[in-house]
Each structure stands twice: as structure tokens, then as C-alpha cells.
Amino acid sequence: MNELLQKATLLKQASFDIAMKSTKEKNDALLLIADALIEQTPAILTANEQDMAAGRAAGFTDSLLDRLQLTEERISAIADAVRQLTKLDDPIGEVVEAWTTEHGLNIETIRVPLGVVGMVYEARPNVTVDAATLCLKAGNAVLLRGSTSALHSNKALTAVMKQALDQSSLPTDALQLLEDTSRATASEMFKLNDYLDVLIPRGGAGLIQSVIEQSTVPVLETGVGNCHIFIDESAEKEMAINIALNAKTHRPSVCNAAESLLIHRDWPYQQELMSVLQAAGVEVRGDEELTRLYNNIIPASEEDWGQEYLAMTLSARLVGDTREAVSHINRYGTKHSEAIVTENDEHADLFFRGIDAAVLYRNASTRFTDGEQFGYGAEIGISTQKLHARGPMGLKAITTVKSLVRGSGQIRH
Template sequence: MSTPAESSCEFESLVGDLSLRAREAQRSLALVSSGERAAALRLAATALRRQSAQILEANQQDVSAGRARGLSEALLDRLALDGARLTAIADAVDAVAGLPDPVGETIDQTERPNGLHLARVRIPIGVIGIIYESRPNVTADAAALCVRSGNAAILRGGSEAVHSNRAIHAAFVEGLATGGVSPDVVQLIPTQDRAAVGAMLGASGQIDMIVPRGGKSLVSRVQDEARVPVLAHLDGICHTYIDAQASPDMAVALATNAKMRRTGICGAMETLLIDAGFGAARQVLGALLDAGCEVRGDGRATALDPRITPASGEDWDTEYLAPVLSVAIVDGIEPALDHIARHSSGHTDAIVTEAQDVADAFLAQVDSAIVMHNASSQFADGGEFGLGAEIGIATGRLHARGPVALEGLTTYKWIVRGTGQARP
């Protein structure tokens, strides 16, 4: 039996080998034209459609195992594929293939008084490690975004989706190979041992950036242990504030959609703030309750409907990912802004109002990656933003924020052209 140290070395060696192959494949990808990369992605999308029966059969294995393990309905919803969802996955790969290629784009340029010409030009980041749970669509989305932006990807999916991920990955790289792109540009960690995650997090100099997508425990571990730069968000505690001057019909529609369309996604509303001067609060809350949402409220909210239960202090900082909602009644935009500043995770926060000045104040003062006016927070998605897909949503203040797609997977280098200048 191997010792823990021997086991750690084993996984470090595995990740080191995958990283070396990824680095070599990523360098070879630089010799593949933008059009050829796009064509290879379209072939990958075709392969996903062609192998749909095998992928759905593999997914059914995962869903059955998940039910047997007692996974929550929210996790099962993230995990499950059907014909429509698989078609959407392949369509997203096609969409990424059709997006403008950021690699080689000149960000800005200038000429110095001494005649030196300087330009900042977008280049790939290099080798991207993606650690994710539950959602097999991430396998294709992340792979497509990395290939289109000239990066290599090392994927480590969760054990609950192991068969789905393997089937999607096999189809995807088959399509890439048909298009003349090395399969090593997208690699899937072949083990579900958690020690492999630790090896990825410690792979400084081998992996250039880590993107975690999953629950709070996973993201917390990645942020705490990584020796590699991390692009992530921890929680999706998203707020919607209904202003006194909101349209009642719009408020009902947006609040219900923001919470109940899909409760298990990070853009789902978790806290609803209602201005005390809004006249249709009972109507909004009644619609949510009638739709099957459990509502927990402050003292003024519980007085509006006997079905509302008192909220605890923890509720305002909880990402439910379930049909559960916290509600507070506030006296205007300033208390709403204060509440969001204290409790928002910086993901997505929205206002519903017909007053443009109030909307402008909200949009200017809420410091979240995504801020919305008269729209459902469920639009917090790379596909809905016209990005084709997303590798994740970032809530930090450096490099990239919000849905991260092609541009967020690039950095830049300075290109300096001279005519023989020597520095005095």
C-alpha cells in the first residue's frame, strides 16, 4: 500500500505529465489559423451530435447513481441531460466557433517621440485548469472556449458526472483530431481521486490559471490552497430590489422568473428587497408563494402573508440554490443599497423601477460583477450575454469580471518595433 507522500507524488507526476503535453499542444495550436480552429470546433460539435446516444446513456448512469447517493434535486437538475440540453451544448460549441477570435487583436498602440512603435496585442493565457462539479456541459463549454482562444485545457470534473464527462470529452477531441488539432489541447484528468485536485492547485509554472466551478466547499478549497492564479466566484447571493416606482406587473414577472425559472443556478435571486412604498408587495409575494417558493421574511414581510416564515440572521447570507427566498421590506433605495453592500456576494444584483434616476443611482453604486435594471438575474449567463458560452463567472476585481469567455482567457504582450534606437 502506498503512503500518503507516495500517493501525492503519483498525482503530482500525473498532473505534470498532462501539463507538459498540454503546453506542447498549446504551442502547436499557435500554428493553427483562426479559421482552422473554428472549423475544428464545428467538427467537435458535429461529433457531439453524432454521439448523442452514447452521451445520454452515460449521463443516465450518472443520474441513476446520483439518485442512489441522495443528491439533491438541484444537483440532479444540473447533472441531467436530455436531447434538448445536449443539442444546446453542441450549438454552444458552434456558437463559440463563430465568435470573433481575440488572439492577435491590437488593444492599443502608440508611437513614442523617439520613433519606437508600441502595441499591446492579445495572446492566450496558456494552460487553463478547470475544476468543476455536477454540470457536464462545462466539459464542452470550457474546451470550446479554450481552443477558440488558443489555450490548452486540463479538465477535472466531479465524480457525480464522471461517465457524462468522459463521453463528452471523447466526442469533442475526436472532432478536434478530425480537424487537425491535437487531442492533447483538451485533456480530462483520468482519476476522480481528490488528490488530483490538490496536485492541480500546486502546479505553479505548469498550469497558468485555475477556474473552479462548483459548490462553496470546492471554490473555498481552490481559493485557499491554490498556488496558481484563480478566476472564480464563491457564492451567488443575488438580490432584486423592487423600487416604489416599479411596474407591478413587471415586478411580479421578474421576481418570479429570477427565483423560480431555475433555482439551482448561480444567477438565481436569493434575496428580494421591496420598497415600503411599493403598492403591490402582496401581489409579488403571493405569486412567489403560489409558485411553490418558501419565503422567509423580516417582520414587515411576514405581516403581508401568513405563509411567510420569519427569516434568521443567516438567511441574508445564504445561497439556497432551491425554491427558498429571503425577503426584506426597506425604506427606499439607500437601505436597499446598504443591505446589498453587507450581504451581496458581488455576483448579480438587479433593480426594478420606472424611475431612471433611481436606476442610475443603483447601477452606479452597486459594486457587483453584473448589475441589472428591469431584467431577471437569470440572464447572468455567458450565452445570454452573446459570448457563446462561459468558462465561469468571476466576481473579483482583477483581470475579468462577470461571465468569462474568450477575451477573459487572454492576456497581452507588448510588441515594440524600432528602427535602430539605442537608449541614451
């Protein structure tokens, strides 16, 4: 039996065990994991440096290296997020609805674990802990399949978590890392319907599309982020500049960073915004009008409007009104996160009604599209699809429901 089938078999059996565990048992295990991450930080960083050295040798971009890197501060933040999960309500057993039928049947719909979750992700080793602990809190077993670029980091993090689980009442087998990162094994994983209940891809467009196209296991689709900031003609100057700057530069390598800027043609502070962005190191690729009006703006190509740069690059265009902005975003956006900066209630309402996306903002940065920022604790990903879950996916997104029917001898005639 190969590694994949061996670990999938262990996971399936463990999923029945962990589904029966109490909230206290799950929280106690998570606290052990958080403590172990802090205690084993030096070993984790040593493993991460192996991945970083290989990445530098392979010529990884700065944004990719940033996603790959772990630091003492980042591990501390990861551990804090695990502790935060223990403070969140356990969704398992929650009564979603209850009623009595005309035949006297008492019916309850309650939340239950999905079962075995398969996570397929790239580069970011923090996802290893986020995904594992979210799944365990929601009573799921989890199969982690990270990328080759983060293998040493992922192995170290998984080993630390499994050692912590050994000291808890949760089944250690409920957490497995697939160390074989070959494409052939990934393709086999995508078809393990007898073992996996759902697949969640998290990464670039190529990875996500590959999983969607190849998988026979149901997919909870996360999406890439070509996020927009639209500055309306009524936008307050400092607010608009601060939001655009934050959304682009706070952490450009993540999916909720802004990639495209739309500016009302009559907003009077365009020059200052361009200057601030460029002073911060942002390369602006503009439409013909912006390129003609302002210095140091690179002409944008058609491909730029749909690009997720994950870098200090931003496409920019002047528009005539809110409807034109809405039309542009619906054409080129990825249904992730979109923002309008405006003092006009009517324009804000039109923006909210007109755009098809998981999260819409008025007068705030797109960088808030995040499970922790939404109060969900760590997130399993940002869903841009419309079935089952949408937006930041916290604990409830990785549960399903079942109905409990209590009768007193009723038969159907």
C-alpha cells in the same frame, strides 16, 4: 509519472502548437466537435444516466440532479453553443493599442492565449464542453477536472471531443480530462505552476474557497450568486411580479437565479407578489414585518440573508428606501448580479452607483447574466473579482497580452 503530470506535460507542449493555429483551423475543429456531440448523443446519455443513477442513490437534491442531467435537448443546445463560437471574432492577434515613442519605436499590444488553463468544476457536465471549446477557440490548452458525480458524463464528452480533434489540425493533446478526482490529486494540481498558467474554479462556495486558499497557480475567481431583486415603490406591478418570478423560478439551480427579494415598504402590491411566488412553489423566508403581515411566510434567520439556496426558496425583506436596499445588498450580496425594478431614474442611478457587483440590472431579470445572453457565446464562468476579468467571461477573458516593439537600431543612452 502519475496521470496528472503526464497529462500536464502533454498540455504544455500542445499549448505552443495550438497558439499558432489560424482562426479557420480552430473553427473547423469546433464544427467537428459540434457534429460529433449530436452524432454521439445516445452514448453520452447512457454515460450520463450512470451518473444520474448514482446521484439518486446517494440522495442528491432535485437541484443537484438538474445540474447533473443531460438530455437530447440539452446536448443539442450545447452543440449549438459550440457552433455559435465559430461565428464570434477570434480575439487572438487583436491589436489592443499601438503607438510610436519619441525614440521612433513602434509598439503594439496584442491579444495572445493564456497558455494552459486548468478548470475545476462541480456536477455540471455542460461545463466540460463549454470550457473546452472556449479555451480551444482562444488558442489555449485545457485541463478539465470535474467532480466524481459527473465522471462518466465527463469521460464520454471528452472522448467525443478528442475524437473530433483527431480529425482536425488542432493538437488532440490540447484537451485533457483528469479522471483522478481525489482531493490529493486536486491539491497537487493547484500547485502545478510549471505547467498551468491559470486555474478557474466553477461551482459552490466551498470549492471556490478551497482553490483560492490552496492554489499557488494564479486563480481567475468565479463566484457564487446570492442575487437580489429590489422592488422600488415606483415599480410597475406586472413588470415587478414577472421579473421576481422569472429570476427565482426560471431555473433556480443556477448562480444567476435570485435568492433574495427586497421590497419597498410603500409598494402597494406586496400581497399579490407573495401570492404569485407561493403559488409557483416558492418558500418565502421573510423578516419580522413580512411574517406578521402575510400568511405562510417562514421567519428568516440571519443566515438566510447570505444564503445561495439554488432551490425554490427565497429570503425577503421590506425596506424603507433605495439606500437601505443598497446597504443590505452590499452587506449580504456576493458581487454577482443585482436588480432594481423602478420607474424612478434617480433611484436607479443611486442603485447603479452604490452597489459593488459585477452586473447590475434596471427592470430586467438577473437570469441574463450569462455569456451566451451577453453575446459572448458559451462562458467560462461568471467572475465576481475585480482583477483581469469581471462578469460573464467569454473569449477575451481567457487571453492575455504581449507587446511587440519594432525599431530601426535604437539604443538607450
